[in-house]
Amino acid sequence: MKDKLPLSLPPEEALKIGTDAYIYGYPLVLMDVTREVMTAVPKPGARKAPVNQSILPDNTANFGTDYAWRAVVAMVGLGANLPEDAVYPHATADSEGQPFVGTNKYVIRFEKGQLPPARAFWSITMYNAQQFLVQNPIHRYAIGDRDKLKFDADGSLPIYVQSVSPGQDKESNWLPTPHDSFNLFMRLYWPTDEVLNGRWTIPAVERVHD
Numbered sequence: 001m002k003d004k005l006p007l008s009l010p011p012e013e014a015l016k017i018g019t020d021a022y023i024y025g026y027p028l029v030l031m032d033v034t035r036e037v038m039t040a041v042p043k044p045g046a047r048k049a050p051v052n053q054s055i056l057p058d059n060t061a062n063f064g065t066d067y068a069w070r071a072v073v074a075m076v077g078l079g080a081n082l083p084e085d086a087v088y089p090h091a092t093a094d095s096e097g098q099p100f101v102g103t104n105k106y107v108i109r110f111e112k113g114q115l116p117p118a119r120a121f122w123s124i125t126m127y128n129a130q131q132f133l134v135q136n137p138i139h140r141y142a143i144g145d146r147d148k149l150k151f152d153a154d155g156s157l158p159i160y161v162q163s164v165s166p167g168q169d170k171e172s173n174w175l176p177t178p179h180d181s182f183n184l185f186m187r188l189y190w191p192t193d194e195v196l197n198g199r200w201t202i203p204a205v206e207r208v209h210d
Contacts, residue, residue, distance in 0.1 A: 112155030
C-alpha cells in the first residue's frame with residue numbers, strides 16, 4: 001500500500017465510501033429497494049449484476065485506488081485472493097428475484113458439461129442471516145465436487161436446497177437450509193478463463209413449486 005496512500009477526503013466523500021462499503025459488503029440485497037438497484041443492469045459488472053449472475057470485480061486483491069472496494073473486502077473478509085486464484089459468487093435471491101427463505105424448496109441444476117470450471121475445486125456453502133453455518137440433521141454445511149454426488153440420467157447435476165430432506169435417494173445432493181432467510185456462497189478455486197471473462201455463468205437458483 002506504500003504507493004497507494006489514502007487521499008485526504010472531505011467528510012461527505014468519506015461518508016459515501018463508507019456507505020458504499022456497507023451496502024456492497026453486507027447482504028442488504030435482501031431489502032427490496034437495494035436488491036432492485038443492484039440487479040437492474042443488463043449484464044454483470046464490477047459492482048452490479050442481474051439476478052442470479054455473479055459480481056466479479058476484476059481488481060480484488062489488486063485494488064489500486066479503489067478504496068471503496070478495499071473497504072468492502074476488509075470488512076467482510078480481512079483479505080482476499082486474486083480472481084485468478086479464487087472467486088466467491090454470492091446469491092441471496094432466486095430466479096424470480098425473491099429472497100431465499102427456508103420455507104421454500106429450491107434446486108440448482110448444472111446442465112451436462114456445465115459444472116463449475118475450477119481446476120482445483122468448487123463448492124457451495126450455506127449461511128444463515130447472521131452469516132453463520134446452519135445446523136442440520138446430516139451435518140452438511142457445504143456441497144461440491146469432493147462429495148459423492150448423483151447425476152440425473154440426462155447428465156445434469158441437481159443440487160437440492162431446502163430445509164427438509166428431498167428423499168433418501170436424493171440426500172447425496174441435498175444442501176440443508178435453515179427455516180428462515182439464508183444466502184449461498186460458491187467458491188471456485190483456480191477458476192478457468194471461462195469464469196474470469198464471464199463466458200460461464202452460474203445456473204439460476206430455481207424455486208420448486210409443489
